[in-house]
Amino acid sequence: MSTSTPLGKLRTNGLLWPIVALVALLVVNVIARPSFASITLRDGHLYGSLIDILRNGAPTLLVALGMTLVIATRGIDLSVGATAAIVGAITTTYIVAAPDPASARAAFIGMAIALVACALLGVWNGFLVSVLGIQPIIATLVLMVAGRGIAMLITDGQIITVNNEAFSVVGAGFVLLPVSILISIAVFIGLVIITRRTALGMLIESVGINPEASRLAGIRSRTIVWMVYVFAALCAGVAGLMITSNVNSVNPNSVGLWIELDAILAVVIGGTSLAGGRFSLAGTLLGALVIQTLTTTVYNLGIEPQAILVFKAAVVLAVCLMQAPKFRARFVRRPKPPTPAIRPTAPAPVPSKVGQ
Amino acid sequence: MMSANVTTPTPATTSDPVAPVRKPATKGSLVPPRLLPVLATFVLFVLMFGTGAARYENFGTAQTVANLLIDNSFLIVLAVGMTFVILTGGIDLSVGSVVALSTMVAAWGLQAGLPAPLIVLLVLATGTVFGLLQGLIIQRFDIQPFIVTLAGMFLARGLAFLISAESISIKDETFRGMSGGAVTLPGDIVITYGVVIALTVLAIAAYVLHRTRFGRTVYAVGGNEHSAMLMGLNTARVKVGVYTISGFCASLAGLLFSFYMLSGNALHAVGMELDAIAAVVIGGTLLAGGAGYVVGSLLGVLVLGTIQTLINFDGTLSSWWTKIFIGALLLAFIVLQRAALRRRQ
Numbered sequence: 001m002s003t004s005t006p007l008g009k010l011r012t013n014g015l016l017w018p019i020v021a022l023v024a025l026l027v028v029n030v031i032a033r034p035s036f037a038s039i040t041l042r043d044g045h046l047y048g049s050l051i052d053i054l055r056n057g058a059p060t061l062l063v064a065l066g067m068t069l070v071i072a073t074r075g076i077d078l079s080v081g082a083t084a085a086i087v088g089a090i091t092t093t094y095i096v097a098a099p100d101p102a103s104a105r106a107a108f109i110g111m112a113i114a115l116v117a118c119a120l121l122g123v124w125n126g127f128l129v130s131v132l133g134i135q136p137i138i139a140t141l142v143l144m145v146a147g148r149g150i151a152m153l154i155t156d157g158q159i160i161t162v163n164n165e166a167f168s169v170v171g172a173g174f175v176l177l178p179v180s181i182l183i184s185i186a187v188f189i190g191l192v193i194i195t196r197r198t199a200l201g202m203l204i205e206s207v208g209i210n211p212e213a214s215r216l217a218g219i220r221s222r223t224i225v226w227m228v229y230v231f232a233a234l235c236a237g238v239a240g241l242m243i244t245s246n247v248n249s250v251n252p253n254s255v256g257l258w259i260e261l262d263a264i265l266a267v268v269i270g271g272t273s274l275a276g277g278r279f280s281l282a283g284t285l286l287g288a289l290v291i292q293t294l295t296t297t298v299y300n301l302g303i304e305p306q307a308i309l310v311f312k313a314a315v316v317l318a319v320c321l322m323q324a325p326k327f328r329a330r331f332v333r334r335p336k337p338p339t340p341a342i343r344p345t346a347p348a349p350v351p352s353k354v355g356q
Numbered sequence: 357m358m359s360a361n362v363t364t365p366t367p368a369t370t371s372d373p374v375a376p377v378r379k380p381a382t383k384g385s386l387v388p389p390r391l392l393p394v395l396a397t398f399v400l401f402v403l404m405f406g407t408g409a410a411r412y413e414n415f416g417t418a419q420t421v422a423n424l425l426i427d428n429s430f431l432i433v434l435a436v437g438m439t440f441v442i443l444t445g446g447i448d449l450s451v452g453s454v455v456a457l458s459t460m461v462a463a464w465g466l467q468a469g470l471p472a473p474l475i476v477l478l479v480l481a482t483g484t485v486f487g488l489l490q491g492l493i494i495q496r497f498d499i500q501p502f503i504v505t506l507a508g509m510f511l512a513r514g515l516a517f518l519i520s521a522e523s524i525s526i527k528d529e530t531f532r533g534m535s536g537g538a539v540t541l542p543g544d545i546v547i548t549y550g551v552v553i554a555l556t557v558l559a560i561a562a563y564v565l566h567r568t569r570f571g572r573t574v575y576a577v578g579g580n581e582h583s584a585m586l587m588g589l590n591t592a593r594v595k596v597g598v599y600t601i602s603g604f605c606a607s608l609a610g611l612l613f614s615f616y617m618l619s620g621n622a623l624h625a626v627g628m629e630l631d632a633i634a635a636v637v638i639g640g641t642l643l644a645g646g647a648g649y650v651v652g653s654l655l656g657v658l659v660l661g662t663i664q665t666l667i668n669f670d671g672t673l674s675s676w677w678t679k680i681f682i683g684a685l686l687l688a689f690i691v692l693q694r695a696a697l698r699r700r701q
Binding site for chain 2: 076128132133134135137138139141142143144145146147148149150152153156157261264268274275304306307308309310311312313314316317320321324325326327
């Protein structure tokens with residue numbers, strides 16, 4: 001395989017198509033509205049459509065990073081949207097009830113309590129999946145259904161509005177770039193280092209490829225599975241903070257609604273297989289950007305916003321078909337099909353990704 | 357299902373037919389283990405209904421049960437379709453959106469002045485073709501049902517929005533007649549045509565699952581797809597078939613829903629797929645596939661409906677308790693299923 005050229009490398013990484021999609025979307029936007037690409041510096045903040053994409057895409061990206069690891073272990077977490085709503089509900093309820101609702105102290109304690117609660121939700125999902133052995137889609141469905149009820153229980157069914165500067169920073173603050181995207185990028189970099197510079201990434205992939213075999217090989221697959229659900233819940237929780245802080249209010253019915261689907265979409269676009277095993281964090285980053293750009297494009301071109309759903313459906317189907325071996329075998333012609341049988345030198349798909 | 361396979365060969369292989377055959381039957385309980393989950397749901401329904409009857413006046417009447425059926429007729433049809441899919445070990449997330457799309461197609465067509473029977477056919481054809489396409493993609497390209505039907509969910513709701521982002525009310529006489537019309541059963545119990553349709557669908561589904569070759573293959577595919585294929589069963593046809601059935605049921609449920617709401621709205625039935633899945637699971641169908649009954653799904657729908665009715669009757673409990681109760685029930689049944697599976701292994 002031609003991994004020596006940059007293009008060949010992208011191709012084997014599976015990053016080529018997401019990049020092509022992203023660039024194509026950006027080009028469409030620039031043609032439709034040339035001011036799209038302009039970025040201006042005002043009061044030490046960067047402004048522009050591109051920055052907006054980053055800011056609005058930050059929660060999806062964060063949730064998608066957590067989801068990537070869950071999907072790599074052959075799981076799925078449907079409860080992230082509900083988790084985000086619960087975190088938003090706890091934080092705002094605490095801040096409003098605190099003796100000094102405008103202080104930074106109230107904001108920090110509120111967020112800390114919410115994130116601890118959110119880690120517990122992750123522990124709960126992880127327990128159902130790794131200890132009780134329930135299928136992930138169903139185990140997390142429980143919290144998806146009950147979670148919004150819990151969030152409404154916390155806020156007593158009300159939309160809670162907060163006025164706290166320290167809290168607003170998470171979702172609406174700027175340090176040159178929006179704080180929310182800085183948080184997401186920091187998590188991304190941290191995750192890449194932890195999973196690719198240590199054995200953790202490979203362990204997660206091995207659990208996803210064959211949980212039983214990896215357990216017999218001495219990997220604590222149960223702990224790893226448990227851990228990824230806690231991590232996914234924490235990511236969802238911080239995303240919930242970003243969403244509520246951006247609008248300074250929480251509506252338990254709508255915070256993080258459908259974010260699980262967007263996150264799964266981002267992961268799939270990024271080339272991580274839903275069957276578990278190989279995962280690509282860079283792919284997920286691109287996937288989240290593609291989805292957010294797609295949404296922005298639809299608004300930008302003046303198409304009815306609801307049409308986004310149709311575009312998303314088309315993207316998911318196209319990506320899934322491109323990934324499906326049976327579809328490729330029938331419709332995509334390649335000089336060398338990358339099946340293990342024809343590549344005797346690379347028996348397992350795992351090692352090829354480790355050095356990323 | 358497993359126990360049936362284990363017990364039946366025994367008399368054929370043993371020379372003394374009396375002693376060993378009786379043993380497994382008397383060792384368990386009076387009911388065969390495969391019926392236990394459905395029975396548990398039935399007991400739960402009776403208990404919940406009994407609680408309601410004991411606590412509130414006017415609760416313990418046959419009309420309350422009839423009302424449960426009236427208010428949930430569309431969910432029954434949806435759950436029947438979902439049962440087929442889950443029995444093969446799959447899942448269909450698109451059904452709620454297909455319901456919304458169906459109400460929208462119906463309302464839009466009627467507004468355009470098309471005759472009602474044509475609209476009914478059009479809606480049913482749309483849903484069936486939608487399901488068929490999803491089934492073909494899942495089966496032909498071996499893509500996970502979860503992601504294909506997720507795309508279907510986006511697509512159907514997006515299409516509904518494209519027809520109209522606003523709600524369209526239905527003024528057609530036939531539809532209004534279906535909505536207001538009622539059948540009076542002996543004992544002055546009133547049910548709507550929707551209930552009759554839903555129960556007919558249930559009866560047909562039970563017949564197909566237990567008395568036809570297709571139904572047997574559905575169970576076989578859920579039990580072990582590979583074995584089913586090696587046995588020479590037409591697994592491909594069945595896998596495409598169950599999604600087609602689910603799509604058909606979803607569009608029929610959409611029609612019933614438009615009778616019930618008398619409007620088409622792209623925001624109808626948001627999250628209804630979760631209710632349908634919950635009903636099927638609470639009804640005792642194994643999510644791994646291969647075991648379960650449509651009657652269980654009916655009971656599951658009734659249990660969900662009873663929770664809603666109890667909360668309505670109570671008046672002091674807020675609506676969000678419904679979600680929490682359903683989540684808790686779902687959990688209880690999933691854990692019970694898991695425990696039952698472990699013991700069997």
